[in-house]
Amino acid sequence: xxxxxxxxxxxxxxxxxxxxxxxxxxxxxxxxxxxxxxxxxxxxxxxxxxxxxxxxxxxxxxxxxxxxxxxxxxxxxxxxxxxxxxxxxxxxxxxxxxxxxxxxxxxxxxxxxxxxxxxxxxxxxxxxxxxxxxxxxxxxxxxxxxxxxxxxxxxxxxxxxxxxxxxxxxxxxxxxxxxxxxxxxxxxxxxxxxxxxxxxxxxxxxxxxxxxxxxxxxxxxxxxxxxxxxxxxxxxxxxxxxxxxxxxxxxxxxxxxxxxxxxxxxxxxxxxxxxxxxxxxxxxxxxxxxxxxxxxxxxxxxxxxxxxxxxxxxxxxxxxxxxxxx
Amino acid sequence: xxxxxxxxxxxxxxxxxxxxxxxxxxxxxxxxxxxxxxxxxxxxxxxxxxxxxxxxxxxxxxxxxxxxxxxxxxxxxxxxxxxxxxxxxxxxxxxxxxxxxxxxxxxxxxxxxxxxxxxxxxxxxxxxxxxxxxxxxxxxxxxxxxxxxxxxxxxxxxxxxxxxxxxxxxxxxxxxxxxxxxxxxxxxxxxxxxxxxxxxxxxxxxxxxxxxxxxxxxxxxxxxxxxxxxxxxxxxxxxxxxxxxxxxxxxxxxxxxxxxxxxxxxxxxxxxxxxxxxxxxxxxxxxxxxxxxxxxxxxxxxxxxxxxxxxxxxxxxxxxxxxxxxxxxxxxxxxxxxxxxxxxxxxxxxxxxxxxxxxxxxxxxxxxxxxxxxxxxxxxxxxxxxxxxxxxxxxxxx
Numbered sequence: 001x002x003x004x005x006x007x008x009x010x011x012x013x014x015x016x017x018x019x020x021x022x023x024x025x026x027x028x029x030x031x032x033x034x035x036x037x038x039x040x041x042x043x044x045x046x047x048x049x050x051x052x053x054x055x056x057x058x059x060x061x062x063x064x065x066x067x068x069x070x071x072x073x074x075x076x077x078x079x080x081x082x083x084x085x086x087x088x089x090x091x092x093x094x095x096x097x098x099x100x101x102x103x104x105x106x107x108x109x110x111x112x113x114x115x116x117x118x119x120x121x122x123x124x125x126x127x128x129x130x131x132x133x134x135x136x137x138x139x140x141x142x143x144x145x146x147x148x149x150x151x152x153x154x155x156x157x158x159x160x161x162x163x164x165x166x167x168x169x170x171x172x173x174x175x176x177x178x179x180x181x182x183x184x185x186x187x188x189x190x191x192x193x194x195x196x197x198x199x200x201x202x203x204x205x206x207x208x209x210x211x212x213x214x215x216x217x218x219x220x221x222x223x224x225x226x227x228x229x230x231x232x233x234x235x236x237x238x239x240x241x242x243x244x245x246x247x248x249x250x251x252x253x254x255x256x257x258x259x260x261x262x263x264x265x266x267x268x269x270x271x272x273x274x275x276x277x278x279x280x281x282x283x284x285x286x287x288x289x290x291x292x293x294x295x296x297x298x299x300x301x302x303x304x305x306x307x308x309x310x311x312x313x314x315x316x317x318x319x320x321x322x323x324x325x326x
Numbered sequence: 327x328x329x330x331x332x333x334x335x336x337x338x339x340x341x342x343x344x345x346x347x348x349x350x351x352x353x354x355x356x357x358x359x360x361x362x363x364x365x366x367x368x369x370x371x372x373x374x375x376x377x378x379x380x381x382x383x384x385x386x387x388x389x390x391x392x393x394x395x396x397x398x399x400x401x402x403x404x405x406x407x408x409x410x411x412x413x414x415x416x417x418x419x420x421x422x423x424x425x426x427x428x429x430x431x432x433x434x435x436x437x438x439x440x441x442x443x444x445x446x447x448x449x450x451x452x453x454x455x456x457x458x459x460x461x462x463x464x465x466x467x468x469x470x471x472x473x474x475x476x477x478x479x480x481x482x483x484x485x486x487x488x489x490x491x492x493x494x495x496x497x498x499x500x501x502x503x504x505x506x507x508x509x510x511x512x513x514x515x516x517x518x519x520x521x522x523x524x525x526x527x528x529x530x531x532x533x534x535x536x537x538x539x540x541x542x543x544x545x546x547x548x549x550x551x552x553x554x555x556x557x558x559x560x561x562x563x564x565x566x567x568x569x570x571x572x573x574x575x576x577x578x579x580x581x582x583x584x585x586x587x588x589x590x591x592x593x594x595x596x597x598x599x600x601x602x603x604x605x606x607x608x609x610x611x612x613x614x615x616x617x618x619x620x621x622x623x624x625x626x627x628x629x630x631x632x633x634x635x636x637x638x639x640x641x642x643x644x645x646x647x648x649x650x651x652x653x654x655x656x657x658x659x660x661x662x663x664x665x666x667x668x669x670x671x672x673x674x675x676x677x678x679x680x681x682x683x684x685x686x687x688x689x690x691x692x693x694x695x696x697x698x699x700x701x702x703x704x705x706x707x708x709x710x711x712x713x714x715x716x717x718x719x720x721x722x723x724x
Contacts, residue, residue: 005340005343009340009361012364014357014360014361014364015353015357015361016354016357019352019353019354019357022352023347023352023353026350026352029673030617030673031670031673031674031675032617032673032674032675033674033675033676033677033678034663034667034674034675034676035675035676035677035678037622037623037626038660038663038664038676040626041626041656041659041660042656042657042660044630044653044656045652045653045654045655045656045657045660046653046657047653048649048650048652048653048656049649049650049653049654049657050653051649051653052645052646052647052648052649052650052651052652052653053646053650055645055646055649056646056647056650059646100664101664102660102661102664105657109657267373267375267376268375270375271375271376271378271379274379275379275382298397299394299397302390302393302394302397303394305386305387305389305390306387306390306391306394309383309384309386309387309390310383310387312379312383313379313380313383313384313387313436316376316379316380316383317370317372317376317380320372320373320376
């Protein structure tokens with residue numbers, strides 16, 4: 001079926017002879033790629049292995065066998081890092097191509113087992129003393145180092161998660177939801193600080209041209225955390241008159257990130273910024289309308305949502321075109 | 327029947343195919359541009375982010391628009407009836423038709439949202455209007471199975487929407503309602519109906535898989551290619567799940583409950599256990615043999631499900647050792663496969679195909695040469711297995 005299509009296109013003069021020959025050659029021996037299947041299996045294997053080892057250490061912590069398990073863990077860790085240093089491509093400021101997908105996952109396995117290993121050392125021997133800040137700070141440093149040295153975005157995400165743990169907040173979606181977004185006033189500032197720090201990291205990665213491709217990961221974490229922190233701030237200080245300052249901050253941050261998204265032609269970030277700012281403006285308008293407390297206000301609210309959604313749709317379609325044209 | 331411009335749909339298929347060729351480095355950008363102008367597509371189908379945004383916003387508009395209309399007509403007393411929901415459904419359906427016909431939206435988020443909103447409203451309206459009839463016979467387990475007329479309505483409606491808009495999720499929904507309808511009818515009208523449910527579902531799934539597999543190669547159904555592929559995956563899943571030991575036991579428990587002879591026991595474990603364990607491997611093997619991505623991926627997912635099912639009944643090893651063992655085996659096996667396929671063998675490769683240069687900087691062409699060089703026996707074998715999708719469709723995602 002396929003080569004017929006190419007032949008037809010060739011007859012119409014849309015495809016050159018050379019291309020047709022190349023495609024016909026390819027169709028004689030079609031290749032079937034198992035790339036994604038193998039990648040998924042590798043990821044699954046690494047996850048299962050490190051989870052299993054973690055539980056194994058935890059359960060056997062008081063028995064005599066735990067030292068063997070520990071040794072096993074250390075062996076895996078050392079083996080992984082040995083393999084990766086042997087296979088790696090030399091460091092550069094730009095993007096370093098990974099030698100193979102197997103290498104990527106072995107590096108991940110090495111880091112995960114290193115985390116288990118350090119966690120165990122702290123638990124059993126108090127290597128870092130009672131200073132829990134240090135106990136999370138050291139793994140974080142190592143992770144950041146490995147992420148940059150070996151150029152691995154997955155490990156960068158791990159490092160960012162550890163940075164969050166170190167600064168006393170949890171950023172996995174599950175923990176955020178289970179803690180309740182609006183119950184933790186004292187956490188808003190660390191969240192906000194973390195978010196802005198990550199945004200700064202994203203900015204500097206690009207402007208100093210140092211591992212530019214890490215920008216997306218930093219930016220993604222930073223943007224979501226900052227906006228969530230600001231909106232949470234607004235809702236938890238809902239009664240005080242200063243609460244509007246939080247919304248103003250949302251607008252300012254939104255404007256800066258909007259410019260940045262346009263500059264980097266990222267529609268994903270553009271969409272996120274627009275939705276967050278839309279939420280901020282809508283909560284403000286709904287609040288004003290509720291305070292009016294009349295039937296007219298109710299109808300206005302309905303009309304506002306219909307009108308604003310329609311105009312947003314038009315804006316999105318327009319922006320999409322604009323980004324494509326730049 | 328189909329609402330979209332058929333020439334554009336055909337051109338879209340050609341463009342998609344050519345896009346893959348460009349990504350694989352066979353086609354130059356200029357040639358692609360020429361093909362694009364010779365076979366134009368006028369649909370508005372934006373990228374996934376715009377699509378998500380439009381989907382959310384369309385839902386917002388529909389919700390508040392419905393509220394506004396209901397509020398305006400609240401005093402007339404019409405609102406509190408099924409007819410009103412039907413009216414709202416009609417409005418959203420007409421909007422859908424207009425958006426698709428005049429603005430040429432095609433998988434743009436707006437049409438996705440409107441298809442589901444209007445379908446949902448029609449169903450609610452049907453249930454509301456017909457609520458006065460008592461469709462439940464006395465012996466009927468009303469908690470578990472919906473009444474047959476409602477399922478039939480959902481089936482007909484989703485069939486219509488599938489045919490009209492070629493929406494693949496709607497096709498899946500249609501298939502599932504057909505399965506449920508069959509089960510409901512069997513339980514109601516056959517004295518031994520409940521006993522044969524697993525086999526009935528298996529039979530139907532197999533028939534649907536066969537049908538969707540055969541017709542996905544036919545020119546006649548070319549506009550529904552997406553739907554048919556989703557159907558293939560869906561029917562393979564239900565075919566397996568109908569015989570999965572855990573599923574059979576739990577559904578049996580729900581249907582029969584605790585009878586006088588004690589809790590429900592799965593009959594014929596001689597059949598259901600081998601089915602639970604072996605079928606995923608058969609899928610995977612068939613996928614590899616046929617070079618078909620759908621049974622292959624379905625099979626791989628089902629292997630995991632089979633392992634969990636087995637673990638649920640037989641505790642051979644404690645959980646942590648199981649995890650470590652499986653992890654080691656998976657890692658080792660994939661390492662071995664990657665090593666084995668370093669130079670493509672039997673038409674398989676572990677590298678990504680849709681990239682101009684693959685990891686390590688080897689051009690894909692050199693790989694092709696490497697495969698076509700050695701023995702010619704494999705070359706002839708491949709012609710039998712590989713004719714289905716021509717390798718190009720291997721990375722289509724749902």
